[in-house]
Amino acid sequence: MEFVEQLRALQAAEGDPAKLALAAVDLAYPALPDGERSALREALAAAAIPHWCDAAILAALLGITAEEGHLLRARLSRLAVVEPFPARGETAGNVHETARLALRKSLAADRSDWFRTLSGRAAEHFRNDGTAAARIEWIYHRLCAAPDEAATELEQLDRDWSGTVHPEDRQALAVALRELTSSGLLRARALLWASLCIAWACVNRVETAQVGAGARCLRQLARDLGDAPAEAQAECLLGDVLQAQGKLDEAQAAYTNSLAISRRLAEQDPSNTGRHQDLAATLERLAEVLQAQGKLGEAQEAASESLAIRRRLGGQDPTSAA
């Protein structure tokens, strides 16, 4: 391909960030037959779905053989828009962030079915990998492939991780979720639960001020969507914000609202240990604010009930006692 033809490939992109990213294939492989270049462009777009990619991931995404995956991955590595990602493996690489986000956005807008298919395949690829990075990658893709189911899965994942994983991992989850919320790819419950996880990550970093009025917005969104567990979480979040502001009476009211919802949910679904964990956690918060107000008797009562629930859960599942 002559230089002038390469310029034409750039011109055809018309300044569109996603098309410009794909034009890298034409610039890097001018001598490749059209069909192979087209396949490579598809591979680049697919490689932009996950945060990193190797031959196995590429093969899973495109439904091709491992050998074909290796060939495409090797070719992609010659593109300046793809860089090595040693933290994810010796052969792993990632599409530059700006190009990756542009390609994802373009796929989601123009080829939404294919975007969901790729996201579903990516989620499936990471489903059984228990490492923190893979769990984050799994839920990130689930939220794009099956948003409503994934919202419930995210609720469970965040609960499982609460107090059990390195704080860096929860922060990394929040970073991945923030990427989805900022790109406008999430709606309804998926957006609600992703926003709640992000807000909790802020609270865990003692950046409660950043949550601020967001807690009330999330509570309203939860009410609008009729998502009682999310409403309980949002009330709890609001309680934390108000407590950090020294508004103890208002914080107590928010925790009490959360407690009422959590209690109802736990009674409705007694076999759901997650609901009981939430109830215990809310009681602990309520006990803390009651203690700060000098209401020691009530604080003691709430703390005792929380402890009893924790003990009961500990008897059922040792890991949930933490």
Added chain:
Amino acid sequence: MKIVLAIPDIACGRFDFKGTTDMAREVRAFVQELGVSVPATSLRLHEGLDQIVAALRQRARPTLLIFDTYEMAGETQEWVEKSLLQGLIRATWLRVVIAGQRVPEASGAVWATVARPSVQLELPQPADWYDYGRLHRPDLKLEQVETACDLARGKASLLAQLLGPGG
């Protein structure tokens, strides 16, 4: 890093915060050219890095540490700014380079006296790309490069692909 590694007697390590989780592999790569032991994987990232720097401090020979994608460092930013960089005041054997879309703010920091001013990287201009491109295409014209820069919206990765050795 390639340049520094060629100089004998200087230990060098590059750490990329891009991963933010499961950093064991990144830590292993980081210590590879530093000649110290890999910290236990059960440690939190800042604890592992602390252990590496403690081992380097004991050895106290010229060392360069490079930290990339700093904006993704998360909680480890606190370790970098409050532990590593503060330690630079006495650690004359150590130099630290931090790269990223966001880097630590020196003004008002304890370590400000030993910090060099931040360098804001700017996109190369068409004339720079022309000089680069001519290394690989001697017949290249400046107008062509200007057109390419315009069409590529100045994207460095695309222009490097177009004007570099394989373009």
